[in-house]
Amino acid sequence: xxxxxxxxxxxxxxxxxxxxxxxxxxxxxxxxxxxxxxxxxxxxxxxxxxxxxxxxxxxxxxxxxxxxxxxxxxxxxxxxxxxxxxxxxxxxxxxxxxxxxxxxxxxxxxxxxxxxxxxxxxxxxxxxxxxxxxxxxxxxxxxxxxxxxxxxxxxxxxxxxxxxxxxxxxxxxxxxxxxxxxxxxxxxxxxxxxxxxxxxxxxxxxxxxxxxxxxxxxxxxxxxxxxxxxxxxxxxxxxxxxxxxxxxxxxxxxxxxxxxxxxxxxxxxxxxxxxxxxxxxxxxxxxxxxxxxxxxxxxxxxxxxxxxxxxxxxxxxxxxxxxxxxxxxxxxxxxxxxxxx
Amino acid sequence: xxxxxxxxxxxxxxxxxxxxxxxxxxxxxxxxxxxxxxxxxxxxxxxxxxxxxxxxxxxxxxxxxxxxxxxxxxxxxxxxxxxxxxxxxxxxxxxxxxxxxxxxxxxxxxxxxxxxxxxxxxxxxxxxxxxxxxxxxxxxxxxxxxxxxxxxxxxxxxxxxxxxxxxxxxxxxxxxxxxxxxxxxxxxxxxxxxxxxxxxxxxxxxxxxxxxxxxxxxxxxxxxxxxxxxxxxxxxxxxxxxxxxxxxxxxxxxxxxxxxxxxxxxxxxxxxxxxxxxxxxxxxxxxxxxxxxxxxxxxxxxxxxxxxxxxxxxxxxxxxxxxxxxxxxxxxxxxxxxxxxxxxxxxxxxxxxxxxxxxxxxxxxxxxxxxxxxxxxxxxxxxxxxxxxxxxxxxxxxxxxxxxxxxxxxxxxxxxxxxxxxxxxxxxxxxxxxxxxxxxxxxxxxxxxxxxxxxxxxxxxxxxxxxxxxxxxxxxxxxx
Numbered sequence: 001x002x003x004x005x006x007x008x009x010x011x012x013x014x015x016x017x018x019x020x021x022x023x024x025x026x027x028x029x030x031x032x033x034x035x036x037x038x039x040x041x042x043x044x045x046x047x048x049x050x051x052x053x054x055x056x057x058x059x060x061x062x063x064x065x066x067x068x069x070x071x072x073x074x075x076x077x078x079x080x081x082x083x084x085x086x087x088x089x090x091x092x093x094x095x096x097x098x099x100x101x102x103x104x105x106x107x108x109x110x111x112x113x114x115x116x117x118x119x120x121x122x123x124x125x126x127x128x129x130x131x132x133x134x135x136x137x138x139x140x141x142x143x144x145x146x147x148x149x150x151x152x153x154x155x156x157x158x159x160x161x162x163x164x165x166x167x168x169x170x171x172x173x174x175x176x177x178x179x180x181x182x183x184x185x186x187x188x189x190x191x192x193x194x195x196x197x198x199x200x201x202x203x204x205x206x207x208x209x210x211x212x213x214x215x216x217x218x219x220x221x222x223x224x225x226x227x228x229x230x231x232x233x234x235x236x237x238x239x240x241x242x243x244x245x246x247x248x249x250x251x252x253x254x255x256x257x258x259x260x261x262x263x264x265x266x267x268x269x270x271x272x273x274x275x276x277x278x279x280x281x282x283x284x285x286x287x288x289x290x291x292x293x294x295x296x297x298x299x300x301x302x303x304x305x306x307x308x309x310x311x312x313x314x315x316x317x318x319x320x321x322x323x324x325x326x327x328x329x330x331x332x333x334x335x336x337x338x339x340x341x
Numbered sequence: 342x343x344x345x346x347x348x349x350x351x352x353x354x355x356x357x358x359x360x361x362x363x364x365x366x367x368x369x370x371x372x373x374x375x376x377x378x379x380x381x382x383x384x385x386x387x388x389x390x391x392x393x394x395x396x397x398x399x400x401x402x403x404x405x406x407x408x409x410x411x412x413x414x415x416x417x418x419x420x421x422x423x424x425x426x427x428x429x430x431x432x433x434x435x436x437x438x439x440x441x442x443x444x445x446x447x448x449x450x451x452x453x454x455x456x457x458x459x460x461x462x463x464x465x466x467x468x469x470x471x472x473x474x475x476x477x478x479x480x481x482x483x484x485x486x487x488x489x490x491x492x493x494x495x496x497x498x499x500x501x502x503x504x505x506x507x508x509x510x511x512x513x514x515x516x517x518x519x520x521x522x523x524x525x526x527x528x529x530x531x532x533x534x535x536x537x538x539x540x541x542x543x544x545x546x547x548x549x550x551x552x553x554x555x556x557x558x559x560x561x562x563x564x565x566x567x568x569x570x571x572x573x574x575x576x577x578x579x580x581x582x583x584x585x586x587x588x589x590x591x592x593x594x595x596x597x598x599x600x601x602x603x604x605x606x607x608x609x610x611x612x613x614x615x616x617x618x619x620x621x622x623x624x625x626x627x628x629x630x631x632x633x634x635x636x637x638x639x640x641x642x643x644x645x646x647x648x649x650x651x652x653x654x655x656x657x658x659x660x661x662x663x664x665x666x667x668x669x670x671x672x673x674x675x676x677x678x679x680x681x682x683x684x685x686x687x688x689x690x691x692x693x694x695x696x697x698x699x700x701x702x703x704x705x706x707x708x709x710x711x712x713x714x715x716x717x718x719x720x721x722x723x724x725x726x727x728x729x730x731x732x733x734x735x736x737x738x739x740x741x742x743x744x745x746x747x748x749x750x751x752x753x754x755x756x757x758x759x760x761x762x763x764x765x766x767x768x769x770x771x772x773x774x775x776x777x778x779x780x781x782x783x784x785x786x787x788x789x790x791x792x793x794x795x796x797x798x799x800x801x802x803x804x805x806x807x808x809x810x811x812x813x814x815x816x817x818x819x820x821x
Contacts, residue, residue: 114605117817124820129418133605135410137430162818169810179810185605188817192612193605195596201589202807 001209004092011089012041016316018077026050032279039286044100051104098219105240106218115143121188164230253280278330285337293334305335351393358383373531375509388474397471401450404480409450423447444468453491470505478509478522490726496525513650516773538772542660545764545784546669553673567795569620571639585623595621635662642670647684648750649771667794672758684747689724691737
């Protein structure tokens with residue numbers, strides 16, 4: 001699954017970025033460049049899927065790809081997918097990740113759920129003490145107040161949670177083994193969970209692939225919970241879906257810009273580089289539908305850039321800068337970010 | 342109140358375990374105490390009960406965050422609410438709250454690092470503490486295997502304040518380390534209690550191999566034939582994984598356990614082991630684990646650990662239920678070289694010392710060495726501590742000395758692998774004690790009949806099959 005995801009990302013990046021761009025996307029790097037790549041190449045599902053992905057793991061996969069003749073590596077760190085790689089990419093399934101909205105928060109959801117389930121299971125068994133599966137004190141205190149609020153001692157909570165989990169999981173499009181996977185990461189009284197290694201060997205795949213299947217299931221579960229009414233699960237998922245899609249820093253720039261300050265003035269006020277402030281505006285263009293780029297570029301200019309982009313099959317700034325005369329890189333970024341006219 | 346009455350009142354127990362009464366009595370007489378008690382033998386009860394009797398706050402300094410968390414949770418489980426852990430996990434608000442109400446807690450846990458903060462020290466000096474506990478006190482000793490420089494600084498703090506009695510606790514220490522603890526903490530003629538290190542129900546086997554490669558074959562055959570539950574210790578994660586794979590292939594229910602796994606996975610393995618779903622755990626020497634399983638029957642060391650203390654602690658996990666258990670130490674020539682390589686691998690080198698000084702001279706942060714992954718955290722701590730007090734040459738000499746000591750500890754362990762006399766007597770003697778009585782099947786040299794201790798492994802343990810997600814969900818939530 002990891003390889004398929006990587007192939008899809010490389011395919012979407014259209015040979016126009018370095019391989020590191022894919023790495024930053026998977027790690028969820030919050031830099032202007034990565035955020036722009038996400039929007040430009042429609043890579044939202046994959047953002048921040050593996051926040052702790054070690055670089056060697058990533059590099060080994062890339063090395064393998066070039067051994068398979070799926071791609072060519074260039075000295076500059078750029079790559080190009082070969083025919084075989086493109087074919088393979090075409091054969092990959094559609095994934096249901098939603099990294100953009102959850103960004104690793106699915107693990108907080110699962111940590112809460114795990115501790116709730118564990119507590120209820122020990123409570124059923126009449127065992128008063130156990131070592132909590134989550135050592136995180138914020139998770140522990142969150143779960144404690146959740147349990148108290150729902151009078152966990154009268155067994156009503158168990159029943160209601162069971163009904164909600166059954167219903168939500170049944171709705172999900174994934175195959176049963178993937179739902180089983182999630183259930184075996186939960187534990188309870190006399191019901192130890194299974195380690196990633198045990199699960200991966202049962203599923204005959206790599207540990208990383210099992211972990212990705214797990215994340216994908218949590219994303220779809222969270223979206224199901226978000227869209228339909230599941231009172232308990234919604235509460236457990238509270239505050240985990242990212243609402244502000246632009247970074248805090250970009251938000252501050254947006255505020256000043258709306259107050260009527262110029263880019264130069266904002267640079268002065270915020271003591272940041274001009275390029276950083278420009279990146280914030282690009283971010284705004286990408287994610288704020290009401291943000292107009294009209295004061296920086298004209299409609300005609302935007303149209304010209306998009307025509308060129310289509311004609312040359314590229315979103316590479318350098319190429320566009322050469323073929324469309326008189327446009328700055330900042331203007332080009334804004335136009336690409338805002339989307340086709 | 343009689344001590345027994347207090348024990349029953351606060352903990353519901355009727356009798357003390359060995360050592361507890363002696364230690365508590367000494368504390369109540371306001372003596373400093375050094376108590377060596379093995380893990381899982383009620384070390385923490387010594388200060389907990391003292392705290393209830395004294396009715397004054399007890400300060401517990403603990404070097405390992407995870408350990409601290411365990412103890413806090415244990416107390417809470419017993420229904421004690423007035424307990425707080427002052428450590429880096431607290432948010433600013435939580436810390437402010439805890440500091441404000443500090444004197445109202447009965448048990449205050451803290452880390453050496455936190456204790457060095459001036460505001461924490463000031464607040465503590467205003468409180469009338471009943472007792473100060475230094476847990477894992479062997480970390481104080483630079484000759485110990487887990488040296489924590491911050492512990493030395495605590496010693497300095499102790500000598501300044503007008504302090505209550507100090508209880509230094511450790512699971513393992515030699516006489517030399519005990520002296521070190523006493524001196525560094527400026528203890529006043531302390532009462533020393535040391536548990537009897539001999540565990541008569543653990544029989545001590547030893548097998549020597551001409552060829553290293555024969556070990557693997559022997560282990561596989563042995564584990565196939567004899568019953569667990571058992572722990573197989575190895576020197577590295579990689580080897581642990583390899584052995585685990587081989588055993589699983591042979592149909593033995595096994596899991597590897599080391600620091601490379603996440604906390605959840607480690608807990609799953611412990612629970613599976615305790616619930617009898619696993620027969621063997623393959624672990625690394627370096628990694629201490631909180632497994633509390635009373636019926637472990639076998640401990641096998643694929644190679645010798647770095648020192649006798651580690652060895653005793655590791656074999657001590659067997660037979661906690663008092664029933665016979667066996668520990669088998671495997672040896673082939675040259676094993677000590679590997680052990681020496683491993684123990685000094687973590688030490689800072691003279692190259693590190695120079696680099697640290699060079700960065701300082703350039704007005705750069707030496708801590709970037711840590712960020713760059715040039716050396717381990719422990720190594721950096723040691724380097725940082727000594728270079729703030731001594732010259733480059735002195736620190737280099739000190740590090741050499743440290744390496745020599747570690748080598749010497751390995752050599753002591755090697756003697757255990759070579760001796761032709763009673764192994765048990767030698768191990769006990771290492772801790773300055775004298776063996777009272779040799780049990781039957783005492784050790785390899787006294788004569789040991791393996792088949793009298795090892796039970797035959799019943800073939801085909803039930804393999805655990807997965808059940809459907811719906812069934813597991815019901816089982817977890819409804820218990821049916």
